[in-house]
Amino acid sequence: MIITLDGPAGAGKSSTARALAARLGWWYMDTGAMYRVLALSALEDAVPLDDAARLARLAESLAIAFRDGRVFVGDRDVSAEIRTERVTAATRPVADAPPVREVMKRLQQRLAEGIDVVTEGRDQGSVVFPRAELKVFLTASPEERARRRHREEVSRGAATSLNTVLAAQNQRDEGDRVRPVGAMHAADDAVLVETDGLTSDEVVERLVQLVEERRRPRET
Ligand code: C5P
Numbered sequence: 001m002i003i004t005l006d007g008p009a010g011a012g013k014s015s016t017a018r019a020l021a022a023r024l025g026w027w028y029m030d031t032g033a034m035y036r037v038l039a040l041s042a043l044e045d046a047v048p049l050d051d052a053a054r055l056a057r058l059a060e061s062l063a064i065a066f067r068d069g070r071v072f073v074g075d076r077d078v079s080a081e082i083r084t085e086r087v088t089a090a091t092r093p094v095a096d097a098p099p100v101r102e103v104m105k106r107l108q109q110r111l112a113e114g115i116d117v118v119t120e121g122r123d124q125g126s127v128v129f130p131r132a133e134l135k136v137f138l139t140a141s142p143e144e145r146a147r148r149r150h151r152e153e154v155s156r157g158a159a160t161s162l163n164t165v166l167a168a169q170n171q172r173d174e175g176d177r178v179r180p181v182g183a184m185h186a187a188d189d190a191v192l193v194e195t196d197g198l199t200s201d202e203v204v205e206r207l208v209q210l211v212e213e214r215r216r217p218r219e220t
Contacts, residue, residue, distance in 0.1 A: 001026075001116050002131075003211065004124035006184065007138035008173050010145030012195055012203060016138060017120035018069070019204045024116065024211065031108055031121035031128075032091075033071045036082035037064050038100065039090040041073065049093040056099035064107070098181040101127075122176055125187035134214045136207060137186035140195045145169060 003026075005017045014030065021028035038059050041047075047054050065072045070079045081087065094100060105128050112119060112129070119128070125135030140148075146166035153160050176184040186192060191210060195203050 001133045001211075001215070002112060002129050003118045003134045003136065003207075004129050004132045004187075004190075005118060005120040005136050005138055005207075006122055006124050006126070006186065006190070007136075008145065008176065008184065010149050010169060011138045011140050012148070012200060013120050013138050015200055016203050016207065017118045019200065020207050020211075021118040023204060023208060024118070026116040026118055027112075028066075028069075029108065029111060029117055029119040030066070030071070031104070031119060031124060033066075033082060034064055034104055034107070035095040035100075036087055036091050037062060037071060037073055037078060038104075039094045040078060040082050040087050042094060043087065043090055049090055052097035052099045055094055055097050056103050059100050059103040059107075092175060095182070096179050101182045122184040123182040125190050126185055127182055130187070134210055135187045135190040136210065137190040137192050138195060138203070139192065142166065142169065142173070144196045 003020070005013050005020075007013050014032075017030070018028050020026075038055065039049075041058055041062060042049060042055060045058065047058055049055070063072075063074045065074075070077050071082060072078065101123075108119065108124075108128050111117075119132075121128075125132055125137070129135075143166070146162060146169050149169065150160065150162045150165045153165065193203065193206060198206070
């Protein structure tokens with residue numbers, strides 16, 4: 001069975017997808033990490049970020065693997081490096097390239113073949129797994145998402161204001177929405193889950209309930 005979890009940055013997708021997968025004993029596929037790995041490799045190999053054909057070839061050649069909640073390229077653990085500001089900034093142009101998205105789509109479909117997966121990203125329900133048994137679009141108001149991120153950044157010692165975080169987030173949201181291929185939008189048959197005012201445990205509970213509802217008709 002495949003569950004897709006899409007939505008904007010800061011809606012709590014990653015922690016929700018990870019917790020849900022752990023709860024169900026399923027595999028968690030972090031597709032944002034896959035685009036980040038490609039951006040890191042492009043920077044290291046000096047592949048120009050506007051050369052879509054070379055980026056797609058690079059994507060084909062990468063041995064991306066997930067093990068024990070960590071991300072690897074071959075045997076190298078890149079979990080920390082793919083979260084740096086430099087890689088985050090390079091990920092956007094890389095993820096905008098249609099040939100790259102095509103390669104990633106095939107790779108994601110292959111990785112999910114024949115197993116139970118919670119997959120998380122922007123286009124998982126709308127493009128990559130249109131026949132997923134359960135599609136969730138996880139969201140929260142822009143203010144709530146910015147508040148969460150601001151709290152996180154302050155706890156890491158960053159001196160930033162809520163307004164700065166909100167402005168950067170609005171810019172990222174807009175970029176995700178207007179991307180010509182793979183733009184973020186809820187699939188027509190996605191269940192919209194608003195997380196304002198819910199704890200992360202409550203969100204996971206809600207999703208577990210939805211999974212149970214989808215499973216029941218098949219099992220009886
Ligand atoms: O979710 P995360 O912040 O790790 O995503 C990194 C980048 O990859 C973002 O720019 C996002 O727009 C892009 N992305 C994408 N398609 C996905 C997942 C992430 O374009 N399925």
